[in-house]
Amino acid sequence: MAEHGQTERWRAEFRLLGAVEIRRDGHVVRPLAAQPACVLAVLLLGAGDVVSTDRLIDAVWGERAPDDARNAVQVYVSRLRRILAGADNVRVTTAGHHGYRMDVPAGDVDLYRFRSLAKQADGIAADDADAALALLEEAVALWRGVIFDGAAGDWLHRQLAPALVDEQRRAREQRARLLGTVARDPEAIAELSALLAEYPTRESVARELMAALHRDGRTAEALAVFSDLRTSLVDELGIEPGAEVRACHEAILADTTADETAGDTDPVAVPAQLPGDVPGFVGRAEQIQGVVDHLAEQADLAKVVLIAGAGGAGKSALAARLGHTVRGRYREGQLYAHLGGRQPAEPADVLAGFLGALGVPDSRIPVSTEQRAALFRSIVAERDVLVVLDDATSAEQVRPLLPGTARCAVLVTSRSRLATLDATYRVTVGGLTDAEAVELLTTTLGAERADAEPEALRRVITLCGNVPLALRVSAARMTNRPGWRIAELADRLSDEHARLDQLRLGDLDVRASFTLSYAQLAPGAARAFRLLALAEATWLTETATATMLDVAVPAADEVLDPLIDLHLLDLIDGSRLRIHDLLRQFGRELASSSDAADAADDARARLAAWYVHSAEAAIAAAVPGARSSRLLLPAPPHHETFTATAAAVRWLESERANIAAVVCDAASRGLVPPSDLVRVASSFGRYAGPRGHLASWRKLAEAALTTARRFRDHRSEARAMVTVGALEHREHELDDAATHLRAAARELADSGGPTAATAMNNLAHVYEALQQRSKVLEYVTRAHDIYVQVGDRRGQANTLTAMARQRSELGDHAEAESAYRQAIGLATDAGAVDVAAGAHAGLADVLSITGKYADAHRHYQTALRQIGGSHNRWLEGVVLAGLGRLYSADGRLAQAVDHFERAATAYRDGAFTFELAITMTDLGHALIDLGQGDRGAACLHEVAELTTTLAPPHRAHVQAHLDHERG
Incomplete structure (x- = not known):
């Protein structure tokens, strides 16, 4: 008895091979309802691995899961924990929010005990039939009825149970053979007769029964078994009996010893169809090891490994390497079929080829796909066979080609993710790493040639986008032209309009590989791919994508999902979409030949408008307090909006290069009004300048000036020169900055508006750098007066800060302190946190100079807080x-x-x-x-x-x- 307050310790035993039960000392602890029984079974089948909550829900309810299914699963697990309280051989743990794990010694679960006994028997059967027979009798006795009886869920009963029942059949069949071996034919006949009644088309069972009956002197019954078998095969599968059972029948007819002739039959065909391993294969070590480890694991069903990736990513090469790596485990056959191309292979035709390779005469191959699939599964059920299905186009194409037992494995390659295929392991193949790409080219070209031009070699890798097929074509072209320098190929590849032409040699053709993927798209998805390829952005969000395609965000999924599925679009971080550079060029070729120029420009204009309005909203939140003018581009319905500074800063940090690339490309095509482009460049400068993002700012500023001049828009040109001048000052090009800003100030002087004030204020900063103090005070005062007239408090705070800095340098610290305090007040009122922080820092400098260290420290800390996460x-x-x-x-x-x-x-x-x-x-x-x-x-x-x-x-x-x- 356990002490008071303590749970009594006990050992739990689990039963799956019949009713699902938990037992203690041979007795059922507590009957389980259907749903908890299913949860228990699935956790035990996890064999100590985490079982996701989604898997448990699917197992219990399938597609009919209630809304509170997660809560229900939690309740069932809690119920199991209560039942198992005190069981010292069981541990049920929660894996975060993802699922549960049940750790139980294998010997305490009847299924794993059965497998262990059967495996032991198999290992000693040839040397000690009696001992093996004893093990098998113990194993078979563990089956107590219908497997998983009383448990809910189609997954257990329809998908998993058949394979496990097949394991039982194999054990019973082996037991019956051993009974014959030890001269216990009557028992063997009884077992084999029962088996044949359950599996009337099982040729191996029929053959063993015929032999046992003949040995027991019951020859007529043995011949009747063959007749019944033939009738069943013809009626159910449309085939004649196979070579081994026919040989046994003929031996009985000849009154010879069936046992002597049973093994003297025609050899069973052992196909070895794997394509050759790829010479110079590099990389993928981690993925290869993952697949090898998976294939070595114990399983209940055939293992199906899906290798998915874009055209040219090296899926077939990886499958070939994997096939040769593991073929030693599958000595009874390796089958291969290419399923893709412009005319995808029909499963029926592939099955006919497989059956022929396995020794089935044409006359015995059934007509229907279903019958061929059934015969294929029957033939390979008892064999260690590897099936390689290359370039599959759909899950529907693959399913009839899958074996049904755990002795077989399948490697499937596909451009599609085949989300509906019940793969047991998935590998996504992308580009090679830089080091792997260097190794590939070096292996082909030779170390001396590759090492002679390392920079050119890296250029080729970059221009090929690390795509294995593109790299192999490049290497092949260099091999064909031993006189070429690597730099010459790099120069040819640098012309993006001719790049795909360069990546073609013989049957190696990057464009053709991409075309096979593109050909699988419906018209709407194909149009989306062509238009998205026009975008200059490195990636696009879903809302930007929907805007470019001119569809509602929910409707975009319909055309985007096929692109993602076929790896024509990559999904990054679950929300951003990216096209590989080579695919982008392929899409642009298609767009130029398939889409009207107006349609392409409309798409570019929509995307540019999305970025213009989103950028303006983000900058307004990240750098608050600035005045802004109305944009001419109409606002798209789904552009980004921001209420928090931190979110705006994150978006700008992520999208700044895309803003510049997309907007400048559209502007070069006349799709963005000069005034809008100037405004974006100016706003962007306020954000980018203090954060060091000068490349994107320069791109926008120069495009703004060029566009304004092309449109002969003098006012926009002057405003653009203000932005260009500010950038040049930031980059220490002081003379150029002064030239542009003076010209802008002259052009804008008559307007008396805030842009004129900005030109003068920026010019004052340039003169400050040039140490021309009189001009600094002149221009900053003029700028300040304009800001006062137009009521621009952010501008006033900026100019007061500049004035204060000048006063401090002249030693007038009291005036400087006063100006800084005024600036802080104005900036705070305007919500211009960055300007206020700068004024606090300036004031702290003055206070520090005058020995007021405590006050100075306080203002520095205030400035730090205001800067916060603004970058x-x-x-x-x-x-x-x-x-x-x-x-x-x-x-x-x-x-x-x-x-x-x-x-x-x-x-x-x-x-x-x-x-x-x-x-x-x-x-x-x-x-x-x-x-x-x-x-x-x-x-x-x-x-x-x-x-x-x-x-x-x-x-x-x-x-x-x-x-x-x-x-």
Whole structure:
């Protein structure tokens, strides 16, 4: 008895080979209802692996699952745990939100005990028939009736049970053979007769029964068994008996010993149809090992491995390599069929080929697909056979070709994901890694040739998009032309309009491979592929895609799903869609020949409008407080909107390159009004400049200026020059910046609007860098006056900050402090958090200079909080460097070094070379003062290198700062 308060320990036994039961000391613990019984069975069949909740729901209810199915499964598992409380050999655990796992020793589950006994018997049968027979009798006795009796669910009874019952049949058949071996023919006859009654077309059972009856002197009955078998085969399958059972029949008729002739029959055909292994195969080691391990696992059904990927990804090569890797396990046959091409193979034709390869004469091959499939399954049921189905087009095409027993395995390759195929293991094949691609080309070209042009080799890999077929074509072309340099091929591939022409040699043709995938699309999906290929974006969200295709977001799935299924589109992170570069070029070729130019431009214009409006919404949330004008492009119905700064920043960080690429491409085709393009470039600059995203900003700014000039829109041209000038100032091209900004200021002077003020304010910043203080004050004052007139509080705060900085440099710290405080108030009122943060940092600088360290520290911390997750690397650097100077002045050198290092990281990330040089100077001297002279010297050496890249005024400023710190 257990002590009070303790659960008594006991050992649970589980029964599946009959009614599903939990037993204790041979007695049922508690009868189980149908649904919990099903859950228990599926968990036990998981053999210690996690069983997903979805799998449990599907097993219990199939397609008729109730809305609360998950809760119900949870209840059933809890009920099982209560029943098993105290069982020390069982553990039921929850795997997060995904499923459950039941750990039970295999010997405590009758199914696994049965398998163990049968396996042991098989291993010793040839040497010790009596011992093997004893093991099999124990194994067969474990079956107590209908398997999974009392458990709910079609999955157990229709999909799993037949294979397990087949295992029982094999054990019974083996037991009957051994009974004959040990001269217990009457028992063998009884067992074989029962088996044949259950399986009237089972030739091996009929043959053993005929032999046993003949040995027992019951020859007439033996001949009657053959007659009944022939009738069953002809009536049910439309075939004649096979060679072995015919030989046994003939031996009985000849009154010879059937046992002696049963093994002296025509040899069973052993097909070996695997295609040759691929010479120079590289990579895929992890995927190969995964498949090999899966095929080695114990299973109840035939293992079906699906290898899916885009055309040219190397699926067939991987299947061939896998086939040769594992063929030793499948010595009784390896079958191969190519199912694809322009005319997909019919399952009936493939089955006819398989049956012929397995030794079935044409006259015995049934007419219907169903009968051929049944015969195929019957023949391979007792054989270790590997089936390779290459380039399958649908699950419906594959299903009739699948064996039914666990001794067989199937490798299926497909361009489609074949989501409805019950694959037991799935592999998705993509491009090779860079290292694998180098290995492939080096293996083909030879190390000497490949090593001579490493840069050109990498260019070829990039231009081929790491696609194995494209790389093999490239290698083959180079092999054909031993006089070619690799750089010459790279140059030819760099012409994107001719790239696919270059990737063709003999029967190796990238375009043809893509065409086979494209040919499977319905017209709507084909049109979607062509239009999406026109997009300059690296990827598209589902809403952007729907906008480009001019369909509602829910309706887009209908045309996108086939593209994803055939790997013509890749789904990234579950929400973004991407076309591989080579597929993009293929799609554009199709679009140019299939779609009217107007339709293509309409799609480009819709996508550009989506990006323009989405970008404006994101920038307004990420950089609040700025004035904006009305866009001419109509807003698409599904463009992005933002209420939170953090979400807007995340979107901009992700999409900034796409914004520039899509909008500039559309603008080059005249699809974006110049004024809209200028506005986007200007807005984007406010976001990109402080964060170092200069390439995308430059692309937009230059496109805005070019477009305005092409349309002869002088006002837009002037506004574009403001943006270009701001960018040039950011990149230290001070003379060019001054030229553009002066021209813009002149053109916009009569408008007296905020853009004129922005031109003057930006020009003031340029003059500040050029150290022309009088002009700084002139232009910043003029800009400030305009901002006041138009009521632009963000602009006023900006100009007040610039004025305060000038006052501080002149030593007028009181005036500077006053201006900074005014700027903080205006920026706060306008919601311009970034401007307010900059003003707080400027005020902290002044307070630090005047010895008010505590107040300075407070304003720096306020600025840091306001920057938050805005990714404003410039402001982050300004504040951190200011704190570093504050700590340094206060003698807290370790903290100073930490903040200088963090500031340097921010400036480096944002490509702020001038500010980085100043901060590295401060860091170097702080390290030296801290006693870390080597590190300090390294920092100052970097400063010397940085100054060589700066404009002369900035270089002089850095040198002056160095001299001041040394002093």
